[in-house]
Amino acid sequence: MELQEKEIAERLEAATALLERTLNWLEERQGALTGEVERISATVEQSRREAELGEKLAEAERELAEVKAAAAPTVLNPLRRTVPAATSEMLAKHGIGEGPVDVRTLDAALAGLSLEQRIAVKTQLLRAGTIA
Numbered sequence: 378m379e380l381q382e383k384e385i386a387e388r389l390e391a392a393t394a395l396l397e398r399t400l401n402w403l404e405e406r407q408g409a410l411t412g413e414v415e416r417i418s419a420t421v422e423q424s425r426r427e428a429e430l431g432e433k434l435a436e437a438e439r440e441l442a443e444v445k446a447a448a449a450p451t452v453l454n455p456l457r458r459t460v461p462a463a464t465s466e467m468l469a470k471h472g473i474g475e476g477p478v479d480v481r482t483l484d485a486a487l488a489g490l491s492l493e494q495r496i497a498v499k500t501q502l503l504r505a506g507t508i509a
Contacts, residue, residue: 460505
């Protein structure tokens with residue numbers, strides 16, 4: 378009877394060892410399968426994210442086009458409406474005040490200045506939008 382119990386114990390030991398190896402193999406296989414699923418789901422999420430970013434880019438480009446279209450008239454009509462004080466004083470001495478300035482009157486008032494100075498004054502007045 379003791380011999381039979383010893384054989385049963387050895388067979389149980391062998392079966393236990395085999396079960397442990399099988400369990401280890403199954404755990405490794407489970408880990409490998411889980412890793413593949415994570416990579417697949419990450420790829421799907423990446424594609425979804427790319428689509429979202431593409432939509433946001435298209436929306437931003439539309440908004441930029443709208444802003445550019447709205448800003449086009451502003452470029453022709455600059456925001457600066459002031460003239461330096463020295464230019465205003467010089468024009469006031471010649472009877473040219475606020476509001477639009479006639480080009481012939483302006484040329485007569487600037488006759489005493491050098492070419493560079495006349496160009497500078499006319500540029501300032503163009504920026505301010507006062508030359509008619």
